[in-house]
Amino acid sequence: MPAIGTNCFTCQARHRTEWCVLSDDELRLIDDNRVGRELLPGEVLFNEGDDCRGVYCVESGLIGLRKYDAEGNSILLHLSMPGETLGYRALLTDTDFKASAEALEPSRVCFIGHRTVRSLLEQNPALGLRFLKRASNELEEAEEKIFHNVTLSVRARFAHLLAVLIDRTLSETDETAGAEIRLPISRTDMASMIGTTPESVSRTIRKLEDEGIVRFSGAGGRTLTVPDLDTLANEFEPQEYL
Amino acid sequence: MPAIGTNCFTCQARHRTEWCVLSDDELRLIDDNRVGRELLPGEVLFNEGDDCRGVYCVESGLIGLRKYDAEGNSILLHLSMPGETLGYRALLTDTDFKASAEALEPSRVCFIGHRTVRSLLEQNPALGLRFLKRASNELEEAEEKIFHNVTLSVRARFAHLLAVLIDRTLSETDETAGAEIRLPISRTDMASMIGTTPESVSRTIRKLEDEGIVRFSGAGGRTLTVPDLDTLANEFEPQEYL
């Protein structure tokens, strides 16, 4: 992995972060106090229960947030893309981390100590409001997820997950018709994201493939091809007959 | 219902709200611009999709936040107690309401226009940080709920719900042993909160009663008696064997 964005000013994710409301001087404060780190897939950034010494800003790659149940099974709660800052909640509520963070792809992450963050929050009120918007959006997502888990079938939830994953990775390059992406996560992780088992995911994949809605290929069946995104969307958006 | 707390300074819920960080002058600004309203059970405060003209602060009673699916079934997402402020998310993200709010008990609520809120947020940064803490806590709750829905059985989720409801209404009056409360919501609503059906709730109640863990009595079976709270807790907290 090349050493991209060696500082906050040239960071490719800069405009997507909450820090974009800061002045150059304020940003310099972060840049002087950050600690960069590279993670390989599987490496953990922090664990549930660790106490929070600062926040982590994702520069590149993909970070997964997990919780573990009593038997050691993990639930993948959230995927953090470049530009996202992790740990701000624990920092603000003065509690330990409520989930574990683990790299899912080779990633670059910067650590920013809690003293730095707090002093910035105090001197620039706009920063707090930015984080508040982030939290509000995440809350909306979480409630929608709860809603979906309750009202939709495994098949509909899986279709929705695929649509979200596609949307996330294709963001700009709008192909109106179809899409082909490389899945960043395993069957097991996808299963946990929609509250089911890997077996059910496999079976659901089979059915969707038989109906020509999706195609899984490549190493580990991780290349996803969707000929028509609308057909996929029909699986979780009950068509309105107004 | 008596006309309690006729202004923000004497409001009984004052110290539980985010506004408690405001100066007297700032609080007066709210007091001058608020509009009080009383709601009877079933009355709606706002609907999903309405655009947000300000926030609502619960003074007394109980407000339920719901989402409706395509067939008109409702999912009860959250219970808002006195001191909670509703609508701050929609206000901050400049979107419409993502859920409907409805009184579950006779309630008193104050409306505060968005201009007032925004000017306070600008002039007192501490207010934004308070709301950020609120959002962080709600997010933590939401993620735990997702986690529970996935990993726990209907029985465990229901036991957990009962424990939460008891904890909420008894807050201060700590009886270590048992508890008796009046349930504020119907079977159907309880079912939707834990992602199941009223029938399954009834059957679960039956089993828990047969085992002597809980007792439902009174009008509509809405008086809940729990002889031993620890026994109830065992249903959703797998006892650790170190």
Add this chain to the structure above:
DNA sequence: GGGTTCGCTTGACGACCGTCATTGAGATGT
């Protein structure tokens, strides 16, 4: 008072989905 409505309960049935076990494919290391 009788009819209506609404919510709770209970039973029967069955489908969906979770559990367990087996097989196979691909990657990695010696």
Add this chain to the structure above:
DNA sequence: ACATCTCAATGACGGTCGTCAAGCGAACCC
């Protein structure tokens, strides 16, 4: 090349839980 490991796929089985239907009680309204 072979062994090993991990992950995906698939089949068999069973249980939980959702669906449908009927019965019941309380509250409400003409």
